[in-house]
Amino acid sequence: MDKDSYRDEQLVELYDSDNAARDDHGYYRTLADTVEANKILDFGCGTGLLTRALATPGRVVIGVDPSATMLGYARRQRGAEAVTWIDGDATAVEGAGDVDLVVSSGNTMMHLSPEAYPSVLTSLAEARAWAHWNRSETYTEREIPSGHLREWLEVTEVNHGRVVFDAHNVFQDGREAVYTSVLYFRTAEEITTDLERAGFVDIHVHGGWSNESVAKDSSTLVFQAKKP
Numbered sequence: 153m154d155k156d157s158y159r160d161e162q163l164v165e166l167y168d169s170d171n172a173a174r175d176d177h178g179y180y181r182t183l184a185d186t187v188e189a190n191k192i193l194d195f196g197c198g199t200g201l202l203t204r205a206l207a208t209p210g211r212v213v214i215g216v217d218p219s220a221t222m223l224g225y226a227r228r229q230r231g232a233e234a235v236t237w238i239d240g241d242a243t244a245v246e247g248a249g250d251v252d253l254v255v256s257s258g259n260t261m262m263h264l265s266p267e268a269y270p271s272v273l274t275s276l277a278e279a280r281a282w283a284h285w286n287r288s289e290t291y292t293e294r295e296i297p298s299g300h301l302r303e304w305l306e307v308t309e310v311n312h313g314r315v316v317f318d319a320h321n322v323f324q325d326g327r328e329a330v331y332t333s334v335l336y337f338r339t340a341e342e343i344t345t346d347l348e349r350a351g352f353v354d355i356h357v358h359g360g361w362s363n364e365s366v367a368k369d370s371s372t373l374v375f376q377a378k379k380p
């Protein structure tokens with residue numbers, strides 16, 4: 153669809169005043185409190201009425217929307233500074249990293265065509281292992297034959313499942329060796345489709361090495377397939 157069907161400033165203002173008091177806002181606020189969400193993504197946030205209401209102290213709240221007019225309006229409102237606003241659609245969601253709760257209110261999901269819908273759901277559900285690849289969460293120290301080693305990971309670039317990261321290794325003598333790597337993350341559905349296209353049959357996918365079912369936070373995908 154048109155990325156900015158809400159492109160008229162006055163209509164956007166009218167939308168905002170017409171939607172100021174909606175029953176669903178209370179529902180989402182309670183949900184966020186109940187699941188103790190510290191990081192929330194509001195997908196298709198529009199003028200940010202709900203997004204700003206979710207932004208309580210200590211919480212990270214991110215609003216994503218492809219309409220420049222809607223998002224421009226959202227950015228100018230009181231309390232907007234408590235939210236991180238991202239221009240874009242589902243392809244921009246990975247820039248938000250891992251979140252505790254995704255909300256999508258006011259018919260946003262009904263704006264998605266049948267063709268776009270499955271991949272949007274996948275983007276929202278995708279486990280993002282790389283979201284934790286930063287110095288503080290990956291830092292370790294250990295002994296290796298040449299002495300003491302300090303090591304950590306740092307992501308430098310994320311783009312549509314393409315993740316670039318540096319693996320830092322500081323050896324006993326203080327020398328730091330950095331190994332830069334590029335990984336392409338694909339969903340179970342994407343890999344299954346690719347295997348089918350390549351002619352494989354009898355495809356089974358598991359979420360771990362003990363035949364676990366695939367869950368939305370599975371960090372390992374194990375495939376078995378037969379060549380006919």
Ligand SMILES: C[S@@+](CC[C@H](N)C(=O)[O-])C[C@H]1O[C@@H](n2cnc3c(N)ncnc32)[C@H](O)[C@@H]1O
Nearest residue numbers: 196197198218219222241242257258259260263
């Ligand atoms: C009816 S408004 C709802 C706004 C807000 N969530 C609310 O509850 O007030 C629908 C929003 O969906 C956004 N939208 C349309 N297509 C989208 C897409 N492909 N991905 C994300 N958002 C989209 C529009 O820009 C618009 O801001």
